[in-house]
Amino acid sequence: MFLKERELSALLEITQAINHDPTEDALYKIFQFTLLGQLNIRRLVLYVKEESSWHCVVSFGAGLPDFRRIPLPDTINETCTSNPCLVPTLHLGGEWEKLEMVIPVVNNGEVMAYVLIGNVHEDYVSEEATKFLETLSNILIGAIENRRLARQRVEAAAIRKEIEIAQEVQTMLFPRNLPNDSHVAVHASYVPHAAIGGDYYDVVPIDAERFLFCVADVSGKGVPASLLMSNFQAGLRTLLRQQADLGTVVAELNNLIYRNAVSEKFITAFFGIYNRATRELQYVNAGHNSAILLTDDNEHQLLADGTTMLGIFEDLPFLNTHRVQVPPRSLLLTYTDGLTEVFDEAEGEFGEEGVLDFLRNTHYLPLPTLHRELLAKIKDFNSKGANFSDDITILSCRFK
Structure with missing residues (x-):
């Protein structure tokens, strides 16, 4: 008892x-x-x-x-x-x-x-x-x-909310309207690998004749990458409102990223400014995949020059802006490395050559169709099907 x-x-x-x-x-x-x-x-x-x-x-x-x-x-x-x-x-x-x-x-x-x-x-x-x-x-x-378990549920709910906010922020970063007029048509596609990707593209009018376009890729994914991209976009648009030239835009963005990036993050980017009146394209490639300029006779030019990736050095070790004349009926394709770093069963890479071969045969397709078929092409090539290992961003310009 x-x-x-x-x-x-x-x-x-x-x-x-x-x-x-x-x-x-x-x-x-x-x-x-x-x-x-x-x-x-x-x-x-x-x-x-x-x-x-x-x-x-x-x-x-x-x-x-x-x-x-x-x-x-x-x-x-x-x-x-x-x-x-x-x-x-x-x-x-x-x-x-x-x-x-x-x-x-x-x-x-x-x-x-x-x-x-x-x-x-x-x-x-x-x-x-x-x-x-x-x-x-x-x-x-x-x-x-x-x-x-209750604590884990609360933490999971907080993480989901954080992801939702980051997704909304990321969606707001992308432009709502892209140029489509008698001089040029622009189209973009974005396929995120995870809930929050690290890719970014933008098209910003400068004046009646000129617009800037940009494709960028942050190292890493998730909320930190999304926040860094938000800073990047805000800095880019502020500099353009101040009528800074392209070299100054790139140098100042490098400084911004160097000061704000955490965990050794950096950004690769391709910047282009197209002038409808002169048909001149001014560009800087900041450690990014080469943009492909394909002319009417299927000759191509790789736009690879500019500077190193942004955010690694406090001051860029070199910075060169380049200008090219764009012939009529040319096609320009910019993209992130998720498009080319796709591998088949034999571990062969789709690569830049795969993109070039595709473009030569689809040069004159409407841009939405071209993007759709290119994504289908790499899906068929990929040993994992539609399970890509990275974000994929494509931004193309058809010059009329």
Whole structure:
């Protein structure tokens, strides 16, 4: 009768503690002192399974080493899977000799914790008593696991919200209208690899005759990449409103990225300014894939010159702006490396040559159709089908 009263007192202490919603560490402490005070268990070690790894969260008793520094032996994990085990039968070594029993705490057929006890009250050697200890431990571990799951749900919801905001920000970065007039037509396609990509494209009118277009790729993905792209776009448009020339735009963007990038992030980009009146294209390639200029007779020019990637150096080591005359009925294709870094079953790369071969045969297709067929082409080529390993951005200009 006295034993039952102590068990009820122990159960009451644990349930009251759970209802008061303390921290996990506080719950472990309450569990420890409840077993000590109500059940007279003098030595206690508790191992808990967290994300497939075992951690000692309680180590208490005279003469015991600090089990927080000692891994759970494989013998316990392999032997005590459902019923209590006597420690001497496990041959664990001298560190464990003052512990007498291992009680597995099982939930849905999986061991979630091990309670190891020593120097117990003589009443606590019966099967009924160890069952109560197992039940008490199960209540504690279940409550802590529920807290952990609830915390994970809150964290997951926060991450989802963060991703939603970043996606909205990224969508707002892309231009809503692209030029399509008697001089030039522009079309863009964007295929993100993950929820938040690291690619960016933009088309910005400068005056009645000129517009700037840009394709860029941030190292890395996710929210940090999206935020850096947001800074990049804001800086680009501010500089254009100040009527800065292309060389100044690129140099100042490099400075902006160098000051704001974290975790060694950088940006590669292709910048072009087209003048409808003079048919002149001024460009800077900042460590990006070469833009392809394909003329009416299927001759091509790779626009590769300019500078290095942005954000690596405080001051760009070199910066050259280039000008080319664009013949009538030419096609310009700019893209990010997700388009070319696609591999077939033999690990052959689609590459720049694959893009060129495709363009020579589809030069005069309407731009939306051209983009759609190019994406279908690399999907067929890709050994993983539509599961591309990177974001893909294509921006093309047809000069009339």
